[in-house]
Amino acid sequence: MKIALTDLPFEPGALVTAFCADRSETGAVATFVGLARAEQGAAAALELEAYPGFTDAAIAEIAAKAVARFHLQDVQVVHRIGRIAPGEAIVFVATAAGHRREAFEACDFLMDYLKSRAPFWKKEHGSDGVRWIEPTDRDRTDAQRWD
Amino acid sequence: MKIALTDLPFEPGALVTAFCADRSETGAVATFVGLARAEQGAAAALELEAYPGFTDAAIAEIAAKAVARFHLQDVQVVHRIGRIAPGEAIVFVATAAGHRREAFEACDFLMDYLKSRAPFWKKEHGSDGVRWIEPTDRDRTDAQRWD
């Protein structure tokens, strides 16, 4: 299990390559990459704040839950913090399991948590100024599917 | 939309890198990598047969359905054919959408189709000889979720 916060751009493909390497009993690897959208120029940049030591510990705790609940062989989460330009990766989640249903559901579960409940504070720098973002109703109902 | 059958090993990470590049309005990329399992030595190799021109056309048709049903911005399927060693990638699916629910569901939908209904014929070379594989009951019920 690897959990990381990074304030530098990262390349999801390279993470997939490393994550898939040397697996002889893994049948399924599901991954998710969240990218910053330009929103047709309305979003100039996204700024994500974390509380190092607290945020990564919270993510590690939920990742451990996912491992137990979905019988994962492995899980990785990389989350960008700081200022993020449109088109750049914000979050990467990878799950490895014997079969695909477990890998998919665990990836979905982790993303719902990361998008709605994880300890980040998000600011959007747009053409009309700066605003703090709260989770959407859909984020909340998506996350409640697992409760 | 890119659909490919290949009889050579391929590297899923490199596909993810290319798939994620230059996307300013994509918020979500879900991917799935199916790997050949060693089954503790019981499976020496997998052999997949396709009908070129028929198999890829069938996959393209279901991929187009996924695009329409889940409002995808893009989709890619790469499927290995021929003899596949444990640990090698069998299938890669990537879906791009504005938001994660659509990307996840489309990837799941495509994998259910590919694993149960796509025109492939699968042979397992094991320690106890060679046998043709049919879809499992779980493959069938998974695929029926979308009907």
Place this chain on the structure above:
Amino acid sequence: MARVLLFGRLADQAGWRDRSVEARDLSALRAALADEDAGLGEALAAPGVQVAVDKVLVRGEAALAASAEVAFLPPMSGG
């Protein structure tokens, strides 16, 4: 001459996967193949075996153009 393709266990059973057969329609083609190899004829007619002519699935009878490609497809296993 139609080009006949066999896939999966059908090819294993027949001992070939690609050959040419003179036939005007599917029935004549099936008859010609069964004539030569009765076991194969039965296997091709078994439930679950689908037929594609020029890469399009057909049910029942179909006329075959001179250069038709006829594929016999056992139950698909998925990838």
Place this chain on the structure above:
Amino acid sequence: MARVLLFGRLADQAGWRDRSVEARDLSALRAALADEDAGLGEALAAPGVQVAVDKVLVRGEAALAASAEVAFLPPMSGG
């Protein structure tokens, strides 16, 4: 001296995100901060604002060790 950390809109509102405050417990710390900036005091007490002492969430009162780290966390937005 407790080290006080503010996150998200709380830091924007206060104009700082990291400082030291002399306080034996959370109430004393809240009082010291409100004394200096009444608006901030209110914001820190608003519903939805959580408090972590040494990176562990606490509810209500808590004693503060000499080198305690106290973080005020506005509603988390997810990543």
